[in-house]
Amino acid sequence: MDDFLAARSQMALSLGFHIIFSCIGMVMPFFMAVSHYKWLKTNDEGYKNLTKAWSKGVAIFFATGAVSGTMLSFELGLLWPKFMEHAGPIFGMPFSLEGTAFFIEAIALGFFLYGWNKLNKWFHWFTGMVVGVSGLASGILVVAANAWMNAPSGFDFVNGQYLNIDPIQAMLNKAWFSQALHMCLAAFTATGFAVAGVHALMILRNQNKDFHLKAFKIAAVFACIGALLQPLSGDISAKDVAKRQPAKLAAMEALYKTEKPAPLLIGGIVNEKEKTVKGAIKIPGALSFLAHGNFKAEVKGLDQIPANQQPPVAITHYAFQIMVGIGTMLMFISLIYFFNLLRKKPLLEKRWLLKLFVLAIPLGYLALEAGWVVTEVGRQPWIIYGIMRTKDAVTPMPGIAYSFYIFSAIYFSLSIVVTFLLYRQIKMVPVLYNDKSIVKTN
Amino acid sequence: MEYVVITFLCLGILLYFLLGGADFGAGIIELFTSANNRSKTRKTMYQAIGPVWEANHMWLIIAIVILFVGFPRIYTTMSVYLHIPLLIMLIGIIARGTAFVFRHYDAIKDDMHWLYNRIFRYSSFITPLFLGIIAGSLISGHIDTKANDFSSAYIYSWLNWFSVSVGLFTVALCGFLAAIYLIGETTEAYDKRRFIKKAEYMNIAAVVFGAMVFIAAQLDNIPLTDWVFKNPVGLSAIVLASLSLILLWYLLIKGKTQVLRILAGFQVTMILLAISYAHFPNFIRLKNGDAISLFETIGPEKTIYSLGMALLLGSILILPFLGYLFYKFQKKEE
Ligand code: HDD
Numbered sequence A: 001m002d003d004f005l006a007a008r009s010q011m012a013l014s015l016g017f018h019i020i021f022s023c024i025g026m027v028m029p030f031f032m033a034v035s036h037y038k039w040l041k042t043n044d045e046g047y048k049n050l051t052k053a054w055s056k057g058v059a060i061f062f063a064t065g066a067v068s069g070t071m072l073s074f075e076l077g078l079l080w081p082k083f084m085e086h087a088g089p090i091f092g093m094p095f096s097l098e099g100t101a102f103f104i105e106a107i108a109l110g111f112f113l114y115g116w117n118k119l120n121k122w123f124h125w126f127t128g129m130v131v132g133v134s135g136l137a138s139g140i141l142v143v144a145a146n147a148w149m150n151a152p153s154g155f156d157f158v159n160g161q162y163l164n165i166d167p168i169q170a171m172l173n174k175a176w177f178s179q180a181l182h183m184c185l186a187a188f189t190a191t192g193f194a195v196a197g198v199h200a201l202m203i204l205r206n207q208n209k210d211f212h213l214k215a216f217k218i219a220a221v222f223a224c225i226g227a228l229l230q231p232l233s234g235d236i237s238a239k240d241v242a243k244r245q246p247a248k249l250a251a252m253e254a255l256y257k258t259e260k261p262a263p264l265l266i267g268g269i270v271n272e273k274e275k276t277v278k279g280a281i282k283i284p285g286a287l288s289f290l291a292h293g294n295f296k297a298e299v300k301g302l303d304q305i306p307a308n309q310q311p312p313v314a315i316t317h318y319a320f321q322i323m324v325g326i327g328t329m330l331m332f333i334s335l336i337y338f339f340n341l342l343r344k345k346p347l348l349e350k351r352w353l354l355k356l357f358v359l360a361i362p363l364g365y366l367a368l369e370a371g372w373v374v375t376e377v378g379r380q381p382w383i384i385y386g387i388m389r390t391k392d393a394v395t396p397m398p399g400i401a402y403s404f405y406i407f408s409a410i411y412f413s414l415s416i417v418v419t420f421l422l423y424r425q426i427k428m429v430p431v432l433y434n435d436k437s438i439v440k441t442n
Numbered sequence B: 001m002e003y004v005v006i007t008f009l010c011l012g013i014l015l016y017f018l019l020g021g022a023d024f025g026a027g028i029i030e031l032f033t034s035a036n037n038r039s040k041t042r043k044t045m046y047q048a049i050g051p052v053w054e055a056n057h058m059w060l061i062i063a064i065v066i067l068f069v070g071f072p073r074i075y076t077t078m079s080v081y082l083h084i085p086l087l088i089m090l091i092g093i094i095a096r097g098t099a100f101v102f103r104h105y106d107a108i109k110d111d112m113h114w115l116y117n118r119i120f121r122y123s124s125f126i127t128p129l130f131l132g133i134i135a136g137s138l139i140s141g142h143i144d145t146k147a148n149d150f151s152s153a154y155i156y157s158w159l160n161w162f163s164v165s166v167g168l169f170t171v172a173l174c175g176f177l178a179a180i181y182l183i184g185e186t187t188e189a190y191d192k193r194r195f196i197k198k199a200e201y202m203n204i205a206a207v208v209f210g211a212m213v214f215i216a217a218q219l220d221n222i223p224l225t226d227w228v229f230k231n232p233v234g235l236s237a238i239v240l241a242s243l244s245l246i247l248l249w250y251l252l253i254k255g256k257t258q259v260l261r262i263l264a265g266f267q268v269t270m271i272l273l274a275i276s277y278a279h280f281p282n283f284i285r286l287k288n289g290d291a292i293s294l295f296e297t298i299g300p301e302k303t304i305y306s307l308g309m310a311l312l313l314g315s316i317l318i319l320p321f322l323g324y325l326f327y328k329f330q331k332k333e334e
């Protein structure tokens, strides 16, 4: 494996790993806050147990998120020193604010996890909310930094020099809003479906039904609201990309030729050599509408992009298809769920609906990873869009392949251990939380 | 504003050394505890650092963010030439943080704990060792930006007697900080005596490795003795550190735990000051005799201004909250 490819793979791997844990860290505090609030209001011990059970999971995920994030803040320099040398002072603003947000999050987490019976109960609840809000804030900030790589601003690029640097303007670049909105919704959708699915599975297995039903309901509401809003926000993103990064949009849609009006492709096999797509379903004019809000508009194809500025088409296209496909599925599951709620049908009788949720456990995260592949691979060959090429940013140190192998092994074993721990937590639910109080309140 | 940023950078490094260092030290103490006392040490330690370890490690992030936003050339020079020790340190951080949390939150206690404990102890040793190696390498003058073979660019930049001695010295200091800290965390007389013993050993280790650092510096032509003994600030810092050591041992006998902690922190601060003051603001010394100074590589004015503002605003939000966290979990459960 050559060093450049190894560096890219290591970056992708670390980010792909971190993002899962950070999303859980961003979203779970809100689930816990709801359950915690219900306990404080109703005195139903079941909610207290649920909050505690969740908080143990969160502690595991949070620590993994924190160490993999620490890794990332070094990795940016370890792998892309030339990029950081120039980009650091420009896009550093969100990172320095993020530092504050993380810090507050870590402190609040200390209070929350260790504060049972030690703090005023509402202050304790409040610290849980602080964990969630500052986690969300740090997510938004770091995505703003990533958005800057897609839509660089806040400096003048003159003769290879970065002049008139304005970090605030760089932070508020053109892409930050659409990306941050889409990312936050994705975090709620993906985590919500994963959590709801796991609890649905336990309900189907008839284990501690009350406990798991409480958990399921909280997670499912967040997940479904997120999944309903996601396509709308994705549409904003797509229009944005069409304006800013036509090459990425063309790669997402495998649009080799400029067309007017342009059809939307669903599925299909990309042949990068012959520049063709086989076997896709075409919806006439739909891409024109999605990209520009007009069924007749022209959409720029890859033929208008110089060959040395084209991103890899197949990966971007497939990833985009996966994301949108899953997004559509999750939206339908959500519609069914809300319809069911409206008709006040008891959930426990609808085993097929619960089974759908079980099926959806990995889907949200798959879509999330696929979406990032679209964004990052679709930006290639640029690390800073239109300014600096990724291959010019890579570290001069040889042998990156070895560090890639080491980290693959580390992340792989961490994933296994975390899954194993979670499995044990769930397995212990009947032992730890099967106290009489649950039965009593029902 | 540049002074604000530099102050926060120094503060970040110092606090990481003191608080994060005590965290690492706790693992080192566990490593050197006999098997039948380990579970008790573990419990004391968990109560002491459980609520605060995550916050303690934020200082590293703060320092690194300040470096890459405000001093990109320093950050990238480190990243390129000290790639390998940084990588090992990161692996240590990952292994240690996860093992610590996993062993506490694993719902079932069985053989897995054997593994968590091993990983936790060894990575608690390796991480500060490499942290020290990195710090030593920055001032050792072995970083060669003109090197054209792999070993001299990426290996000998950090693999030398001086850097390794600094690494070992760091390990001893971390262990010392932790032992002093833990004395105040236990109420049993037997455990107190155990931790006092550990503090003694760590102190002796620190003196030995400290001497090694000076010898290695001498052999390597690093003007460490000049920095420390020929500079008024360096000299007074060392004198204060030595005097406070005497006071510290006196108080140890008296059992004044709170003052002890402050004194131990003070000592380590003085040692850091003595080593770094004379060559401040030079942050990295290069093989060809040049140095990369904080002031020369500082980022553009607007960046530094916003960074400074972010840090000031952040500390207004953070410090009271952090202070309350430490206060709240200081108090022993009756
Ligand atoms: C649960 C996850 C999830 C789901 C269901 C969707 N997305 Fe997404 N998408 C993401 C998770 C995601 C993401 C991982 O969060 C990305 C990567 C970067 C970003 O800002 O969000 C993303 C990026 C992303 C981009 C690229 C933005 C850019 O490069 O700036 C577009 C155009 C879309 N999405 C469009 C959609 C559409 C039309 C969807 C319709 C169903 C959709 N996404 C569902």
Ligand code: HEM
Pocket: A018, A019, A021, A022, A023, A024, A025, A026, A061, A062, A063, A064, A065, A066, A067, A068, A069, A070, A071, A072, A073, A076, A102, A103, A105, A106, A135, A136, A138, A139, A140, A142, A143, A146, A183, B054, B058, B061
């Ligand atoms: C889109 C990508 C990212 C998102 C949404 C995100 C979000 C988060 C969140 C919410 C946390 C809090 C930890 C938790 O709750 O588990 C976190 C931790 C962290 N992240 Fe990321 N992050 C992303 C990428 C990055 C990158 C690129 C870096 C480094 C440059 C980074 C650095 C960190 C650090 C240092 C931590 C640890 C903070 C702590 O100890 O709490 N993250 N991230």
Ligand code: HEM
Pocket: A008, A009, A011, A012, A015, A016, A018, A019, A080, A083, A142, A143, A145, A146, A369, A372, A373, A376, A377, A379, A380, A382, A383, A390
């Ligand atoms: C968590 C969400 C993210 C994921 C899953 C992700 C994924 C990826 C992928 C797949 C690549 C490789 C692209 C290629 O080799 O073709 C990449 C590259 C990169 N990403 Fe991201 N990314 C994320 C967020 C971020 C953020 C928040 C930042 C920085 C602020 C960032 C910075 C980079 C850099 C510096 C590279 C290397 C250069 C490049 O290949 O473009 N990424 N990422």
